[in-house]
Amino acid sequence: MAKLVTTVNKARCVMSGDCMENAPSVFQMDEEGKSEVFDQSGAADAVIIAAARSCPVKAITVVDQQSGVQLFPPPKK
Numbered sequence: 170m171a172k173l174v175t176t177v178n179k180a181r182c183v184m185s186g187d188c189m190e191n192a193p194s195v196f197q198m199d200e201e202g203k204s205e206v207f208d209q210s211g212a213a214d215a216v217i218i219a220a221a222r223s224c225p226v227k228a229i230t231v232v233d234q235q236s237g238v239q240l241f242p243p244p245k246k
């Protein structure tokens with residue numbers, strides 16, 4: 170399983186809660202109601218990527234730590 174590094178751009182987060190609903194063991198709400206990652210390896214890779222994909226404003230970025238490849242959003246070509 171790839172080791173993922175997941176980050177939330179809080180400036181972009183609109184507090185929809187989708188990521189926390191899809192991967193509650195990875196994302197939690199901070200004191201301002203924005204999402205934050207509290208456990209980088211709290212769910213399977215596919216679950217984390219699906220949670221990132223569920224974000225309506227694409228505030229979540231997922232990078233494969235080993236290769237440095239950005240898995241989501243897909244890098245622009």
Ligand code: SF4
Binds near residue numbers: 177184185204223
């Ligand atoms: S899905 Fe996106 S907008 Fe919604 S809480 Fe998570 S990071 Fe914020």
